[in-house]
Amino acid sequence: MGSISEKYCIIGVGHTKFGKHPGRTTLEMNVEAIKNAIEDCGINKSEIDAVLCKYPTSNHSMMYSTQVAQAVGIVPKVSGVIDMGGATNINLIQYAITSMELGQCTTAVISFADNPLTGSRNAYTHPWGNDGLYGWFGTPPAYGMIAQRHMDLYGTKSEQLGAIAVAAHKHASLNPNAQSRKVISIEDHQNSKFIAKPLHLYDCCLVSDGGAAVIVTSLENARNLGIKNPVTILGLGQSHPSWDIELREEITVSGAKESGRMAFEMAGLRPQDMDFAQIYDCFSIVNLITLEDYGFCEKGEGGSFVENGRIELGGSLPVNTSGGLLSETGMPGLQLIIEGVRQLRGECGERQVPNARLGVVSNQGGVMTTHSTMILGR
Amino acid sequence: MSLDNILNELFPVITESNKPFYDALGEGRLTANKCNECAHTFLPPANHCPNCLSDQVDWTALSGEGTVYSWVEYHRAYHVAFKDKIPYVVAIVQLKEGPRMISNIINYDSDFLKVGMPIQAVFTSGLGDVPIVQFKPIIGKEG
Numbered sequence: 268m269g270s271i272s273e274k275y276c277i278i279g280v281g282h283t284k285f286g287k288h289p290g291r292t293t294l295e296m297n298v299e300a301i302k303n304a305i306e307d308c309g310i311n312k313s314e315i316d317a318v319l320c321k322y323p324t325s326n327h328s329m330m331y332s333t334q335v336a337q338a339v340g341i342v343p344k345v346s347g348v349i350d351m352g353g354a355t356n357i358n359l360i361q362y363a364i365t366s367m368e369l370g371q372c373t374t375a376v377i378s379f380a381d382n383p384l385t386g387s388r389n390a391y392t393h394p395w396g397n398d399g400l401y402g403w404f405g406t407p408p409a410y411g412m413i414a415q416r417h418m419d420l421y422g423t424k425s426e427q428l429g430a431i432a433v434a435a436h437k438h439a440s441l442n443p444n445a446q447s448r449k450v451i452s453i454e455d456h457q458n459s460k461f462i463a464k465p466l467h468l469y470d471c472c473l474v475s476d477g478g479a480a481v482i483v484t485s486l487e488n489a490r491n492l493g494i495k496n497p498v499t500i501l502g503l504g505q506s507h508p509s510w511d512i513e514l515r516e517e518i519t520v521s522g523a524k525e526s527g528r529m530a531f532e533m534a535g536l537r538p539q540d541m542d543f544a545q546i547y548d549c550f551s552i553v554n555l556i557t558l559e560d561y562g563f564c565e566k567g568e569g570g571s572f573v574e575n576g577r578i579e580l581g582g583s584l585p586v587n588t589s590g591g592l593l594s595e596t597g598m599p600g601l602q603l604i605i606e607g608v609r610q611l612r613g614e615c616g617e618r619q620v621p622n623a624r625l626g627v628v629s630n631q632g633g634v635m636t637t638h639s640t641m642i643l644g645r
Numbered sequence: 646m647s648l649d650n651i652l653n654e655l656f657p658v659i660t661e662s663n664k665p666f667y668d669a670l671g672e673g674r675l676t677a678n679k680c681n682e683c684a685h686t687f688l689p690p691a692n693h694c695p696n697c698l699s700d701q702v703d704w705t706a707l708s709g710e711g712t713v714y715s716w717v718e719y720h721r722a723y724h725v726a727f728k729d730k731i732p733y734v735v736a737i738v739q740l741k742e743g744p745r746m747i748s749n750i751i752n753y754d755s756d757f758l759k760v761g762m763p764i765q766a767v768f769t770s771g772l773g774d775v776p777i778v779q780f781k782p783i784i785g786k787e788g
Contacts, residue, residue, distance in 0.1 A: 405721075
């Protein structure tokens with residue numbers, strides 16, 4: 268089998284409004300997102316023969332992708348649910364491509380929806396492992412543990428994490444789809460309350476209801492379908508550190524290191540070739556560590572890398588041009604892929620990166636527990 | 646919901662392989678598994694060595710000495726039982742003999758708490774009077 272770099276592409280993207288969806292089920296939001304993705308590329312629904320989903324984190328439901336397929340009236344040849352948290356979306360794209368290489372399907376929809384804002388957030392508040400008596404709960408404190416070590420080892424400052432939040436909010440202010448369009452300053456970041464010291468409120472992503480979907484097929488099939496603006500998948504990677512963070516060799520290095528290496532190698536490209544990066548930013552520290560692990564800067568230099576507008580629109584590496592999880596939507600990851608696609612199609616209006624031709628998208632889940640990478644181009 | 650039910654989800658789930666660890670804590674001893682075949686010393690307890698997969702796993706006494714691998718200070722309670730305890734510190738403890746574990750740092754001054762700071766085990770009682778092991782800074786050895 269030859270390289271699959273430049274053989275497959277994303278042809279359609281769609282999503283619901285990001286924010287509150289009281290009274291709507293996750294299935295209904297999946298349907299809306301898929302409908303919008305189908306309309307985006309203008310294909311007939313009957314072209315889709317694979318339905319792949321991430322199950323809703325707040326409400327685990329068995330064989331969920333068969334429920335979604337049923338709700339959109341598709342009897343898929345290939346279907347499945349992968350559970351790798353926020354890394355799942357890119358992993359599902361990889362599964363779609365693998366199935367296409369096997370000749371088992373031609374066009375796949377990948378979708379996700381959840382409603383932790385108006386529904387239940389219980390999934391995020393259980394004690395970790397057997398350590399409930401030590402008060403070891405919650406996702407923000409676990410990322411706080413990672414941020415604190417990065418600060419102590421490398422002198423990373425809270426204000427530098429603040430620069431990441433400031434950039435995200437600035438970009439979201441230019442994005443009509445964003446759930447939070449409020450511009451913030453470093454002072455706002457510093458004055459926001461501690462959630463789990465060293466992490467402030469503005470270091471933490473939004474909580475959002477919503478759904479998103481993308482449609483993947485081969486470039487050859489895209490041409491046959493008359494698609495004008497396919498966005499090509501150039502590289503894919505994944506890597507998954509341990510479940511318990513205390514069992515990792517070094518918690519300030521994430522799966523991004525190996526995942527990024529795989530994806531850049533497959534694409535035959537380097538980080539400095541990228542016109543933008545859409546980096547999974549459930550917490551500001553993740554953005555910083557992922558940029559280091561992808562090789563945009565050395566380990567420990569992420570703090571100074573993100574300062575002085577470098578990651579803002581107009582800087583040398585615009586990061587999270589839609590606002591990311593910090594300010595567009597807290598939904599886990601599919602929207603970062605959608606923003607990458609839109610940038611490469613040149614559809615981003617005020618937040619468009621001029622002449623964007625290449626970009627990297629990261630997805631990750633848990634507490635840097637899982638990671639996947641995709642490099643896109645046109 | 647009764648207090649017992651509220652606390653229930655905090656208690657460790659006791660299994661055949663981890664019971665000796667929690668029994669030892671009740672006696673004021675910190676222990677870890679040690680593999681008889683490859684000598685790997687590890688936590689959390691397991692009946693197969695995660696390094697060589699041998700089932701010849703024994704117990705070894707730990708000194709209770711370690712350093713702070715990292716730490717976080719809670720400013721929000723994720724459970725009603727911790728409402729009166731914030732702010733409190735959860736740390737990853739790097740034990741001298743190799744394993745790491747999750748615990749609390751007590752008697753700390755957050756201005757001086759640092760990665761690498763030497764700490765020592767203190768055997769205490771957690772919620773519901775369940776024995777736990779917490780850690781305190783070793784005075785005079787901070788560096």
